[in-house]
Amino acid sequence: MENTDTLQKIHESAKKHFLANGFQRASLRRIVADAGFTLGAFYGYYSTKEELFHALVERTAQGILSCLSEMAATLNAIPDDLKLAGISEVFSEGMARLVDFLLKNKDEARLLLECAEGTRYENFLSEMMEQGLLFMAKATGRHELPLTPLAQKLLVQSYFSLLGQAVLLGDTREEILKTMKDIQSVFTDGIVHVLLEEPAKERNSLP
Amino acid sequence: MENTDTLQKIHESAKKHFLANGFQRASLRRIVADAGFTLGAFYGYYSTKEELFHALVERTAQGILSCLSEMAATLNAIPDDLKLAGISEVFSEGMARLVDFLLKNKDEARLLLECAEGTRYENFLSEMMEQGLLFMAKATGRHELPLTPLAQKLLVQSYFSLLGQAVLLGDTREEILKTMKDIQSVFTDGIVHVLLEEPAKERNSLP
Amino acid sequence: MENTDTLQKIHESAKKHFLANGFQRASLRRIVADAGFTLGAFYGYYSTKEELFHALVERTAQGILSCLSEMAATLNAIPDDLKLAGISEVFSEGMARLVDFLLKNKDEARLLLECAEGTRYENFLSEMMEQGLLFMAKATGRHELPLTPLAQKLLVQSYFSLLGQAVLLGDTREEILKTMKDIQSVFTDGIVHVLLEEPAKERNSLP
Amino acid sequence: MENTDTLQKIHESAKKHFLANGFQRASLRRIVADAGFTLGAFYGYYSTKEELFHALVERTAQGILSCLSEMAATLNAIPDDLKLAGISEVFSEGMARLVDFLLKNKDEARLLLECAEGTRYENFLSEMMEQGLLFMAKATGRHELPLTPLAQKLLVQSYFSLLGQAVLLGDTREEILKTMKDIQSVFTDGIVHVLLEEPAKERNSLP
DNA sequence: GATGAATGAGTCTTCATTCAT
DNA sequence: TATGAATGAAGACTCATTCAT
Numbered sequence: 001m002e003n004t005d006t007l008q009k010i011h012e013s014a015k016k017h018f019l020a021n022g023f024q025r026a027s028l029r030r031i032v033a034d035a036g037f038t039l040g041a042f043y044g045y046y047s048t049k050e051e052l053f054h055a056l057v058e059r060t061a062q063g064i065l066s067c068l069s070e071m072a073a074t075l076n077a078i079p080d081d082l083k084l085a086g087i088s089e090v091f092s093e094g095m096a097r098l099v100d101f102l103l104k105n106k107d108e109a110r111l112l113l114e115c116a117e118g119t120r121y122e123n124f125l126s127e128m129m130e131q132g133l134l135f136m137a138k139a140t141g142r143h144e145l146p147l148t149p150l151a152q153k154l155l156v157q158s159y160f161s162l163l164g165q166a167v168l169l170g171d172t173r174e175e176i177l178k179t180m181k182d183i184q185s186v187f188t189d190g191i192v193h194v195l196l197e198e199p200a201k202e203r204n205s206l207p
Numbered sequence: 208m209e210n211t212d213t214l215q216k217i218h219e220s221a222k223k224h225f226l227a228n229g230f231q232r233a234s235l236r237r238i239v240a241d242a243g244f245t246l247g248a249f250y251g252y253y254s255t256k257e258e259l260f261h262a263l264v265e266r267t268a269q270g271i272l273s274c275l276s277e278m279a280a281t282l283n284a285i286p287d288d289l290k291l292a293g294i295s296e297v298f299s300e301g302m303a304r305l306v307d308f309l310l311k312n313k314d315e316a317r318l319l320l321e322c323a324e325g326t327r328y329e330n331f332l333s334e335m336m337e338q339g340l341l342f343m344a345k346a347t348g349r350h351e352l353p354l355t356p357l358a359q360k361l362l363v364q365s366y367f368s369l370l371g372q373a374v375l376l377g378d379t380r381e382e383i384l385k386t387m388k389d390i391q392s393v394f395t396d397g398i399v400h401v402l403l404e405e406p407a408k409e410r411n412s413l414p
Numbered sequence: 415m416e417n418t419d420t421l422q423k424i425h426e427s428a429k430k431h432f433l434a435n436g437f438q439r440a441s442l443r444r445i446v447a448d449a450g451f452t453l454g455a456f457y458g459y460y461s462t463k464e465e466l467f468h469a470l471v472e473r474t475a476q477g478i479l480s481c482l483s484e485m486a487a488t489l490n491a492i493p494d495d496l497k498l499a500g501i502s503e504v505f506s507e508g509m510a511r512l513v514d515f516l517l518k519n520k521d522e523a524r525l526l527l528e529c530a531e532g533t534r535y536e537n538f539l540s541e542m543m544e545q546g547l548l549f550m551a552k553a554t555g556r557h558e559l560p561l562t563p564l565a566q567k568l569l570v571q572s573y574f575s576l577l578g579q580a581v582l583l584g585d586t587r588e589e590i591l592k593t594m595k596d597i598q599s600v601f602t603d604g605i606v607h608v609l610l611e612e613p614a615k616e617r618n619s620l621p
Numbered sequence: 622m623e624n625t626d627t628l629q630k631i632h633e634s635a636k637k638h639f640l641a642n643g644f645q646r647a648s649l650r651r652i653v654a655d656a657g658f659t660l661g662a663f664y665g666y667y668s669t670k671e672e673l674f675h676a677l678v679e680r681t682a683q684g685i686l687s688c689l690s691e692m693a694a695t696l697n698a699i700p701d702d703l704k705l706a707g708i709s710e711v712f713s714e715g716m717a718r719l720v721d722f723l724l725k726n727k728d729e730a731r732l733l734l735e736c737a738e739g740t741r742y743e744n745f746l747s748e749m750m751e752q753g754l755l756f757m758a759k760a761t762g763r764h765e766l767p768l769t770p771l772a773q774k775l776l777v778q779s780y781f782s783l784l785g786q787a788v789l790l791g792d793t794r795e796e797i798l799k800t801m802k803d804i805q806s807v808f809t810d811g812i813v814h815v816l817l818e819e820p821a822k823e824r825n826s827l828p
Numbered sequence: 829g830a831t832g833a834a835t836g837a838g839t840c841t842t843c844a845t846t847c848a849t
Numbered sequence: 850t851a852t853g854a855a856t857g858a859a860g861a862c863t864c865a866t867t868c869a870t
Contacts, residue, residue, distance in 0.1 A: 006850080022324075024232065028844060039845080041851045049844065117229070117324075150382060151389035154372055158365050165361050175357060182358035182401075190397025194389070213833075235861065246862075248834050256861070420854075436738070439645065442840065453841080455855050463840065531643075531738075564796060565803035568786050572779050579775055589771060596772035596815070604811025608803075627829080649865060660866080662830045670865065831870080839863070846856075 007045055009035040014052055018111055023053055024118040053111070053119050060108035061124060067098045068131045075138060092184075095163065099180060102167040113164050125164065129157040146194060159187055214252055216242040221259055222314055230260055231325040260318070260326050267308075267315035268331060274305045275338045282345065295395065302370065302391070306383060309374040320371050332371070336364045353401060366394055421459055423449040428466055429521055437467055438532040467525070467533050474515075474522035475538060481512045482545045489552060502602065509577065513594060516581040527578050539578070543571045560608060573601055628666055630656040635673055636728055644674055645739040674732070674740050681729035682745060688719045689752045696759060713805075716784065720801060723788040734785050746785070750778040767815060780808055 013035035017026040028049045032042045046052045071094035078086045102109045112124050133156050145152055162183050170176035220242035224233040235256045239249045253259045278301035285293045309316045319331050340363050354362070369390050377383035427449035431440040442463045446456045460466045485508035492500045516523045526538050547570050559566055576597050584590035634656035638647040649670045653663045667673045692715035699707045723730045733745050754777050766773055783804050791797035 027842080029842090038852055040847085040853070043845075043847095044850060047845090118232070147389045147393075148382060148386040150373065150377055151386040151393075154369050154376070154386065155390065155393060157372075158369050161368075162361050162365050165364075166357065169361070170357055175355065179355040179358045179361070182354045183362065185401050186354075186358075186362060186397035187393065188397070189400035190393035190395070193396035193400055194392050234859080236859085244833095245835055247836070247864085250862070251833060254862090439739070441838080443838090451854095452856055454843085454857070457841070458854065461841090561803045561807075562796065562800040564787065564791055565800045565807075568783050568790070568800070569804065569807060571786075572783050575782075576775050576779050579778075580771065583775070584771055589769060593769040593772040593775070596768045597775065599815050600768075600772075600776060600808065600811035602811070603814035604807035604809070607810035607814055608806050648863080650863090659831055661832065661868085664866075664868095665829060668866090833868090833870105835865105835867080837864090840861100842860070843858090844856105847854090849852080849854105 006035075006037060006041060010037065010042060010045070010052070011056060014056060015107055015111070018053065018056070018115045019107065022115045022117055023050075028052075050119055053116070053121070057108050057111050057116070057121060060105045061112055061121065063101050063105070064098065064109075064112075064128060065131065067094065067101060068128065068135065070094070072131075072135050072138065075135070095180065095184075096177075099163070099167060099176060102164070103173060103176065106167065109164070110168055113168070125161065126157075129160050132156050132160045145191075147191075155187070155191075159183070213242075213244065213248065217244065217249060217252070217259070218263060221263060222318070225260065225263070225318055225322045226314065229322045229324055230257075235259075257326055260323070260328070264315050264318050264323070264328060267312040268319055268328065270308050270312070271305065271316075271319075271335065272338075274301065274308060275335065275342070277301070279338070279342050279345070282342065299391070302387060303384065306370070306374055306387060307380075309371070310380060310383065313374065316371070317375055320375070332368070336367050339363050339367045354398075362394070362398075366390070420449075420451065420455065424451065424456060424459070424466070425470060428470060429525070432467065432470070432525055432529045433521065436529045436531055437464075442466075464533055467530070467535070471522050471525050471530075471535060474519040475526055475535065477515050477519070478512065478523075478526075478542065479545070481508065481515060482542065482549070484508065486545075486549050486552070489549065506598070509594060509598070510591065513577070513581055513590060514587075516578070517587060517590065520581065523578070524582055527582070539575070543574050546570050546574045559605070561605075569601070569605070573597070627656075627658060627662060631658065631663060631666070631673070632677060635677060636732070639674065639677070639732055639736045640728065643736045643738055644671075649673075671740055674737070674742070678729050678732050678737075678742060681726040682733055682742065684722050684726070685719065685730075685733075685749060686752065688715065688722060689749065689756065691715070693752075693756050693759065696756070716801065716805075717798075720784070720788060720797060723785070724794060724797065727788065730785070731789055734789070746782065747778075750781050753777050753781045766812075768812075776808070776812075780804070 010032060014031045017031045028042065029039055032039055046055065071090060075083065075087060075090050112121055116122050116124060133153060136156050163180060166176050166179045166183065170179055217239060221238045224238045235249065236246055239246055253262065278297060282294065282297050319328055323329050323331060340360060343363050370387065373383050373386045373390065377386060424446060428445045431445045442456065443453055446453055460469065485504060489501065489504050526535055530536050530538060547567060550570050577594065580590050580593045580597065584593060631653060635652045638652045649663065650660055653660055667676065692711060696704065696708060696711050733742055737743050737745060754774060757777050784801060787797050787800045791800055
C-alpha cells in the first residue's frame, strides 16, 4: 500500500495552498515543504502539479457529475406522459442529495469551482451547467417556453451556480437548505408567472 | 500627439492576450512582441503591466459605475410612497442604458469581469453587486422579504451576473434586451409571487 | 551535510566579484556562472543576492564588533581614577587582537569596508567608528580636549580608518603591527602634546 | 555659444542626483527629465553619462591638482639648504588655498570624493594622496623617518583625507580652518614627538 | 537644439521539473 | 521512498544609448 501518511500530509497542505492562492499561484515547492517533505518526494507520487490537483478533486468531481447523471437517468425511466408531473420530485430529491454531497466535500467543491484556473477543471462549472441544461431540456421535452433560448440557458446556469454559491457561502446545513428552497421558489414562481402572463401560447410547460 | 499607432497595436495585442489568458498568465513580453515591439518600447508608455490593464479598462469601469450611481440617484429623488411603484421603471431604464454601454465595450467588460485577477479590478464584479444590493435595499425600503438573507444576497448577485453574461454571450442587441427582459420578469414575478404567497406558506414546487 | 563544494565555489566566485566590482555592480548571474552553476542552483542556497553577501561577511562583522565591545567592557571595569592611565594599555592590546582578527579575514574585511554599498553593511565602518568614538569619550571622561569637536571626531575616525587601511594594505603581520604602533604613537603623542601646550596657545607649525 | 540654459539645468539636476545616489545608481533619464528635458536633448551635449560627470567635475579636479602641483613647484624653487625651513610655510599657505578652493566648490568636491564610483575619477582621492606623498617625499628629501614606509604613506593619506572630510563636514569657514589647524597640530606634534623619542637617529626630518 | 520612439542587453528572482543517490 | 542539487526557461522591470524627425 502507498505511504498514506506522506500523501495525506501533502494533500492537506496542497488543499490549503490551492484554496488560498488558486492552482497557478500556489507554489509546488511551498506546498510540499509545508507538508514536511521535499519536491523529490512529491514526484514519487505524482508527475505533475496538475496531477496533484486532479487527485484532490477527482472523487468530488465524479460525485457531482454522477449525481447529475443519476437524476437524468431517473427522469429517463419515467414514461413520457408522466414526465412533467415527476420532474419536480426528481429534481428536488436530486438537488437535496447534491447539496448534501457538496456539503460533505466543501473544500473540494471550492477547489473545483473557484481555484481550478490553469487546470483541466477550469471549466467544470460550465460543464456542470451544460449537464443541467441537457437535463432540463429532456425534462421539458418539446414544450417551448416563452423565453429567449439565451434566457433559458442563463437561468438554468444561474440556478446551478446559485446552488454552488449557497453551499459555499452558507454556514449551517439548515441555512443552506432553506436558502436553496427560497431560491427555488423565486425561480419556479417567476417562471410560472411568466408562463401564465404569456397571452395566447401554451402554458403547461416548465423549465 | 502620442504615437497612436504603437499604443493601439499594444492595446490590441494586450486585449487579445488578457482575454485569452487572464491578466496574470499573460506574458508582457509576448504581448509587446506580438504587437511588433520590444519591452523597452512598452515601458515608454506604461510603467507597469497593471497600468496597461488599467488603461484598457478604466473608461469602461467608470462608465459602469456611474451608470449604477445614476440609477441610485434617480431612485433617491422619488418620494418614499411612490418608490415601490417607480423602482421597476427606473430599473428597467437604467439596465437598458447599462446594457447598451456594455455592448459598446464588450471586450473591456469581459476584461473587467473575467480577466482581472491580480489587478485592482479583481473584485470589480463583487463591488458592482454590492452597489446593486444597496440599491435594492433602498428601493424595497423596510419591506422585509420572506427570504433568507443569504438568498436575497445571492439572488441580487445572480441578477447582476446574469446581466453581464447576457451581454457577453448574446449576439445581437435585440436578443440581449429581450433576454434581459425575460430574466427580469422571472426574477421580479418570482419575488412578487413569493411575497404574496408568504402568508399561505406553501412554496414547494419545482424550479 | 550541505554540499560544501558548490557553496564553496559560489562563495569564492562571489568574493572575487564583490571585491572587484562592489556588491551592486557585481552580477549575480556572472558570479554563479563563474562558479560553474546556474542561477537556479544559487537560489537553492540563498534567497537573495544580499543574503549571499551577508553569509560571506557575517562572522567577520560579528568578530569585529565583539572585539570592540570587549575593549569597552574591559575599560569599564577599570576604576575611574586609573582610567586615563589604563586606556593606553587596554587600547593597545585590543587593537592588536583586532588586527590579528582582521588579518585572518582580510578579504572579508575588505568586503565589509569597501564593497558593501547597497547592503545592510553599507555603514559598517561609520558604525564601527561611532563605537570607537564612544569608547574614546568614556576613556577620556570629562577631560576636555582643546580641539574642535569636529577635529576630535575626525581624528578618531581617522585612527580607526588607518587601522583598517594598515591591515588591508600591509603585507606581513610584523609590518602591520609596527605600522599600527607608529600610527598610534603619532596620534597619542600628538594629542598629549596638544594637551600640554594648550596653556601657551601657540600651535602653528607644520604637518 | 552653446545653449547655456539647457546645459545649466541639466548640470544642476545631475549634481543633485549624483550627490544623492552616486554616479552609478543615478538614472540618466531621471536626471534629464528632472531638468525638464528628454534624453535626446542630453545627447546633443554629451555622448555619455560619464562625460556629463566629467564636465561637472573637471574644473574642480584640475583646480585641486594644480593647487598641489603649485605647492610642489614652489617648494622645488627653494634651494636645498632652505627647504626644510620653508616647507612649513609653503605647506600652510598651500593648504589654506586648497581649503578655500574646496569650500568654493563643495558640491563638486563631494562628487569627486564620494560619488565617483564607476567613473574615471573613482580613485581621485588616492591619486591626490599620491601627489601629496610625492610632495612630502621631495620635501623631506632623503631624511629617513623612524616610521614604517606604510605608516608614512598612511599618515600622509590620512592627513589629506582629513582635510577633505573637514571641508565636507564643517559648517563654517572658521570651524573648518580651526579644525584643520587642530588636526595639523596633532599630526605635527605627534610626529615630532616620535622623532625625539627615537633614541640615536636623526631628528630633523619631517613627514 | 530638442523630441520621443525604440532598442537590446541587462537586472534579480521564481518555478516546475529532472535525476543521481 | 525520499533527498537535495541542479536546470532552464520564464517572469517583470531598468537602463544607457541610438536615431529619424
